[in-house]
Amino acid sequence: MSLPTTTEVRRPAPRRAPGARYGAAAIASAVAAAVLLAACGPDAPSGEPGSCGSATCGPAQYCVYPPGDCGEGGVVPGNYGVCQQRPTSCDTATPTQVCACDGRVYPNACEAARAGVSIGGGEECAGAAPPGTSACGSYFCSATDAYCQIVEDPHDEIFKMPTRRTCKAIPSSCQAEPSCDCMTAASLVPGKGGCTGAPDCTRDATGSFAVQCTGDLY
Numbered sequence: 001m002s003l004p005t006t007t008e009v010r011r012p013a014p015r016r017a018p019g020a021r022y023g024a025a026a027i028a029s030a031v032a033a034a035v036l037l038a039a040c041g042p043d044a045p046s047g048e049p050g051s052c053g054s055a056t057c058g059p060a061q062y063c064v065y066p067p068g069d070c071g072e073g074g075v076v077p078g079n080y081g082v083c084q085q086r087p088t089s090c091d092t093a094t095p096t097q098v099c100a101c102d103g104r105v106y107p108n109a110c111e112a113a114r115a116g117v118s119i120g121g122g123e124e125c126a127g128a129a130p131p132g133t134s135a136c137g138s139y140f141c142s143a144t145d146a147y148c149q150i151v152e153d154p155h156d157e158i159f160k161m162p163t164r165r166t167c168k169a170i171p172s173s174c175q176a177e178p179s180c181d182c183m184t185a186a187s188l189v190p191g192k193g194g195c196t197g198a199p200d201c202t203r204d205a206t207g208s209f210a211v212q213c214t215g216d217l218y
Contacts, residue, residue, distance in 0.1 A: 068121030099125035134208035137165030147209035
């Protein structure tokens, strides 16, 4: 008599929960990566000592952002910036006072860098213009012998150069009797004012001049 053929019955292997196949080391790595990504995200503090987006500055360095930015711009706020050495001394013979990201006014950009602070915009120091000066973007121009030059990029492109605001000395030809007519004419002299388009001159209640124009910023 022949015996029936024995059929082997295999039980299906128990299903593992998603992620169960990963070991403890892999899970720890994933947690560390999540912490790192969170530190580089929008909620990460960008002004703490040593932090510069995804970089870490040394004790003798500070984080430099584009002027007027303070780490708030970019695709991921605070996730960029460059570590630079803090200067150990500054020349203050011809100071141009500047607004820093901490909301304070420094004698010049070098003194702000020595304090470990990047250059801010006018809104950081709103209402803090020193006596005898006028606000000009991140800087404060002397109302007696300087004016604010505002040059805009005339190119209609996606990535336009940011508007440049700088303190310029009032031309010698205008010092005897400063006026918008004289300032406008001086701004159009090649190599002097940096304007290629027609300048627009204004003068505020303090007597400070501002000349706005278009020019090649490339």
